[in-house]
Amino acid sequence: MERIVNDFQLNIATANGTGSQSANLVLLHTMFSMGVPVSGKNLFPSNISGLPTWYILRVSDRGYQAPGDRTHIQIIMNKATWENDVESCLPGTLILFNEDAKMPIDREDCTVIGVPMTKMARGLNPKLGRMISNMIYVGLLAEILELDQGKLNDAVANQFKGKERAIELNLEAVNLGRAFINENVDTAMIPYRIEAREVDDDVFLIDGNEAVALGSHYGGVGLLGWYPITPSSGVAESLIAYIPEIRCDEDGNHLCAVIQAEDELAAVGMVIGGGWSGIRAMTATSGPGISLMSEFIGLAYFAEIPGVIWDVNRTGPSTGLPTRTQQGDLSMLYEASHGDTTHPVLIPGSMEECFEFGWKAFDIAERLQSVVFGFSDLDLGMNRWSCKGFEYPETPMDRGKILRTQAELDAIENYGRYRDVDGDGIPYRTLPGSGLDPILYRGTGHDEDGIYSEKPEVYQALMMRLKQKMDNARTWLPQPVLREEVEKEVGIIYYGSMENSIQEIDDILEDEIGRKVSQCRVRSLPLSPVVEQFIRDHETVIVLEINRDGQLYGILRRELANELIPKVHSAAYSDGMPPRARHYSELIKGVLKEVGQ
Amino acid sequence: MERIVNDFQLNIATANGTGSQSANLVLLHTMFSMGVPVSGKNLFPSNISGLPTWYILRVSDRGYQAPGDRTHIQIIMNKATWENDVESCLPGTLILFNEDAKMPIDREDCTVIGVPMTKMARGLNPKLGRMISNMIYVGLLAEILELDQGKLNDAVANQFKGKERAIELNLEAVNLGRAFINENVDTAMIPYRIEAREVDDDVFLIDGNEAVALGSHYGGVGLLGWYPITPSSGVAESLIAYIPEIRCDEDGNHLCAVIQAEDELAAVGMVIGGGWSGIRAMTATSGPGISLMSEFIGLAYFAEIPGVIWDVNRTGPSTGLPTRTQQGDLSMLYEASHGDTTHPVLIPGSMEECFEFGWKAFDIAERLQSVVFGFSDLDLGMNRWSCKGFEYPETPMDRGKILRTQAELDAIENYGRYRDVDGDGIPYRTLPGSGLDPILYRGTGHDEDGIYSEKPEVYQALMMRLKQKMDNARTWLPQPVLREEVEKEVGIIYYGSMENSIQEIDDILEDEIGRKVSQCRVRSLPLSPVVEQFIRDHETVIVLEINRDGQLYGILRRELANELIPKVHSAAYSDGMPPRARHYSELIKGVLKEVGQ
């Protein structure tokens, strides 16, 4: 049988709360540390224990990260989804299942291997059979796929860090699994293998929530006000976890305050209070939280207070699918709150950028005196992505236009809190406690000195300045990343976690219709002129995104030069899952057919 | 001196809390009941007493309703704004001022008449001098403009309904004013006159908040949950005021519950609870309230619960100018809440429509099982507009697809709360208390039977159905009102309270550049295909609106066929004031010049 090396997909069907996530991460890390390009997506339910969970492990020498078209190896552990899991296997799938579930399996068209996993696990520890049975399938796979036992040992040790008895027990389970295959299965009949590749020692796996949290620390965050919500809680929890190590003085006193707020309105209120007082303050939430924060966001816009809000997007609307991913909040973030408003949105597409935008968001917020959104999603935030390492900020903090002394204040002719003395739409500010130009900040109309005003011309001028301020930022917010083909026929615009699927989409298009397409990954709103130039340079441009309504596409239509609009097409799709290349390549092919390209 | 009849503008500068609003309404109603086309705009501050207030009375036989380019008669009562008020008069203005303010006035280029108003008023009642002095200027104007004393008597009687002593005292003040002019001024030197016109007995003045409240009652509203906020409170307060008269049974028991909620989140939550229980429920608020309601609005969208929310828009962002007008919330309403969402928005442009959409909103909400926004603004809501009378709903209530009996339920093949059995995207529902197909409603993902589901295909199908449901409504929501010229060169799209300025804009364009333009008044979102057809039919189309960002224009760009976009231009402007024709005619002329028309 021809071997299929480093190019297949595993799907592991379990229930949450059984410890399977540990087993799955051991698999992921073992393969990863063998230098094999691999990615894992955890599809977990919105409850704590006992409901169906799937883990998709994609192994691909070509570096494909998103779930692919088909599953090659299916592990079936969960009675509740048994039938469906069995049914959904395409012919030829290798099925490993827990025999002790005593559930029927009737797939002659597949390679089916039953293993008494629970019994084997119980043999090791009667009370923890359910948990350990997961480690059995790790052993089965280790043997079949020929995983490096040394790396596997390391991965187990790492996963159960410090718990010697647990490490021992789990390794025993792995061995039992290996032994079972050895004794009962002729692995020559199974094509799938993992082969070690050259290991890049710099690269590691991490999730975006942790990267954002670390980035925020290196941005000098002084206050985190937060309210728990999946999938954003990890940002806060990581941030808190790192304080003892990197944010304390010699005496153990903290340089970052953390408050678990009573709700999201309070969380963002704290951020605004912190920004007003002169520190860098942030919160992390998901869609429902952003909705609740809307009123306060308008205050920050109008009173010009810096602050950072991370939206780790989950599938909306409403409570939606709280444990699934989406890019469904983008248009809301851009114009959150009533009245005429716009806010900058930073959109990382890698772990490095989660870190970088983590600190940069503060520079931008203070520079613009505005709330800045970081836009992540469940896929970026909670799944582990590979990362080349975090780079220390190359520049000192940009604290924006803060006046700290009377001399600085005096140097400004005609100072007023809201007067545009530099002509860039951005005024200067002083801080409470400084005694410099004290004013009463407000969300009501105000003149250039911050005094309450209802005068039509004062209001109108203020609003136009705010617009100018945001428009100016287009050229210096994180610019798009371009990968341009020479032909410049078809261009693809995308953002954020779509990054995961782009290479595969690209290959599919080349393979199937012989097309090479350019790519433009948008990294911020308001849009850079570079995006417009990219569109100008290409004949047909397609915007890929993980939502129903084509939200970035809609923003583009609104903002692009008229003549460019007909070139631009939407390929939006969202079903809660991480984006799969096939969905988008089909949509793209449809567009190309339609426009006759 | 040539007489200027029924074609001028008064500006009355007072402070609020002095009783001047009564005096101003007496003037408005007197002129109105003489059959003279007149409109009054109250520019009041966001406090309770003592701050500057202006009342602009536009008298125009041509029916112009919005404030015009200049003031012809300026009444100056307020020391605080004295200088500005004096300064802002164009040469030739007739200035009447309160001499007792002892403030300088130096305008040789104007006709200036000082009157010891306070002294005169004190003579009538020492304690209430400040209040009564306002009635003195009514008398002055009555004499100069030749107002009908009989109508004036009626207006005073109406204003102080039932308070005999007050009526008497105020009429005495009017007489004192008249006498002063009579004795001291040669009115022949003053050109401005009011001449009675034929009176349309059907027409009366009313404000939009009251019209909405009445419309809601005739829509059978069963619950008002509200939280006070200017300029929307009048909707709730009127609604409450009419309950005893039109919403009680013989025993005085109410058919409409009213709850002053603890905030806007609670208010809209009550609306959703009411809609879920099977009654027609509503709230009224303004921008900040909508922001706070965002999360709940997403629940209504996703769980498909009917409800009506009136947004009486004030100038945003944030607390903004709470007593000034704007159309700044439109784009927010259309897509309020996180995730992919759209909501119908009804946009009345007259008192008749405020009433009509008041009841119709419920029909639409129940038909669509959706939150429906009524979009009014401070100008529509709090100023008095003329009205030809309210028409009783021509059709019985449309309660949408409610199943009330087992037989009805059984008649539906394959019923499920969220199953599209009719192919129109709208499912059937049963009500709590009925015992029919009980389910647990939820804001989380659900299948066609309402059961919790995270399945990708289930979620995706649900979202596409919701989209289809809203898209279908385009053809049957209130359609635009068209006034088309034969030439079909230039078309204007506008909505809501812009109606007030359109005729004047139209005349200016004809007078100044000889252009006749067609008009399309949009009355709902999502947009009707008729709007697209209107654009198709015209060479150049300009969208007028009272906001900074051109929010409807943005929606049009997103939704229009590509080839139409270049035709469409934005003329957006907002400074808190009611829209003035001159601003827009200049913007339109600018566009036409630009496109070479």
Add this chain to the structure above:
Amino acid sequence: MTIKLNVIDLPKDDYTAGKSTLCPGCGHDQISTVIINSAWENGLKPEKVAKMSGIGCSSKTPAYFLGKSHGFNTVHGRMPAVTTGAAMGNRDLTFIAVSGDGDSASIGIGQFIHAVRRNLDMVYVLENNGVYGLTKGQYSATAVKGSKKKKGAINQHQPIDLCKLAVNLGCTFVARSFSGSKKQLTSLMKAAMSHKGFALVDVISPCVTFNNNDESLRSYTYVKDNDVELHAYDYIPTYSPIEGVEVPEGEFHDITLFDGSTLRLETIGSDHDPTDAVAALAALHKAELENKHVTGLLYFDPTKSTAIEDQCLVDTPLADVPDDIMRPNAASLEVLNTRFRGND
């Protein structure tokens, strides 16, 4: 075998619903059982019950009881408003609402307070575990001061006691119980279901999974007997619920929780006068100082009018009033038009 029927001739099966998806051993499931039993024993008509909830493990439970009743699992912390609206729409319904301590004491404290203030006709079951279960174990505002979770810092804040708040607000029925005290809880629940006005039933309902206190707070035997060390972070062990904790009036009893820490329950004595607000407050304050929980009917005021009564609504539920009565007739509009026109 004959099936036992209740006073309205329904078997208990008519009060059950879907299988729970909570962690095995979760106190919340015990409360669902009590709700089922109480509704059955009280002979509530299932179709005349509405089940309301917010968001949380607790708020999921309406899926597990009274399957023949409509329900609404709303948004986090804002269920009382939805219930208020629904109560106005259908005054014939009995509202049985479930909320968690995160749902009620943090994000939802405002709505809770105002529903109490209006004396809204509803049973409000607070499934109180001191943590945010569904978001994996953060402290809630009812967590005891000084408790320390495995992950995270010591809880520094004084707990919000919703019973205290409720008494102060003049709540007309305030009771506290424990999820494992089936008998006591059932009798309180049945009373709450019969109460006109707002009935708070605050049930201490331990979270099996996340109420994991630091080892230092655990008993020696617990640590000795359990191989916690082996557990993975994503492994949720299965426990049997704590049951049969019935404390005689005026006495107390210590319960060992899943993680080995203890909880002292004291049943309020029969000398307590539940119409005396100050006495109820004194008892609650005393219990807090002594680090125990006082259970039973703490406060009761049958004299106040309810939110529905305050509205002077017609007797028929508004949702059942015919359209042509809800819409005023044409003549009334003519009267108004005429008045506006000044011709009356």
Add this chain to the structure above:
Amino acid sequence: MTIKLNVIDLPKDDYTAGKSTLCPGCGHDQISTVIINSAWENGLKPEKVAKMSGIGCSSKTPAYFLGKSHGFNTVHGRMPAVTTGAAMGNRDLTFIAVSGDGDSASIGIGQFIHAVRRNLDMVYVLENNGVYGLTKGQYSATAVKGSKKKKGAINQHQPIDLCKLAVNLGCTFVARSFSGSKKQLTSLMKAAMSHKGFALVDVISPCVTFNNNDESLRSYTYVKDNDVELHAYDYIPTYSPIEGVEVPEGEFHDITLFDGSTLRLETIGSDHDPTDAVAALAALHKAELENKHVTGLLYFDPTKSTAIEDQCLVDTPLADVPDDIMRPNAASLEVLNTRFRGND
């Protein structure tokens, strides 16, 4: 003439600010004067004070005192959160916050409660008039039950007493006073300003303009003497504020309000032990039953740690910590990278 200076050598002028735009006679203006006097007498450094408020007539007042202090007039009901954030940013500031009863007891009750719970270091002045002044006279949640406004129905709800709530929540300083009791209010205000932790000063502050009770509730003489009949709906009469109401300890006094209705104030007796929460609650409950307001320092607990202390922050206000200390150094990131790479 020499100008009087305070302990830090500043004249009182350094504590005043813009002219009030409230209605003449409004109780809120009296409170502003007391804040000015108290801050001056306490020798607060104006630049080290931050004035915070929500939205309402009351919340406008920070424009009328301490013009040399920064301030933030935030959004309706959510000032405590902004104050919390600002306090974390600058622990050296004294936060003097003003809110209304609408702002605090309705939309803002959640934030109020949680700021109290955290024992946030701030003076919280509640300007309590029982109405929504700025939106023209709707009832607030502190309005007395049974009161009847000229427009609108009878208030059917029991008032929310924020002092009661605060005591229950373990608020560390709870006082009540009357806007016209300048002496009492000043001494309470000064104490509040010196307090570490959350200091609630609930000031009954009648709304001249909208606290207009129905004639039936007014005294006979009032109706006789006043030509209310002449007033237009948009006329706001000018009154002199009610002043000099100083009630000796343990005694009571009736005040006639602008509309002729009366208000009974009782100063809590010197036998009251302000560290006894139950006694404070008992006094408040008793006063409510007897339809009077009990004033003075009701509750006090100097033992609790404050929100700032709980954070274990560095001593320097975070806003003043240099950037290169706020940002961890490059070496620390290398340590992390190395660890992530598994090479440590």
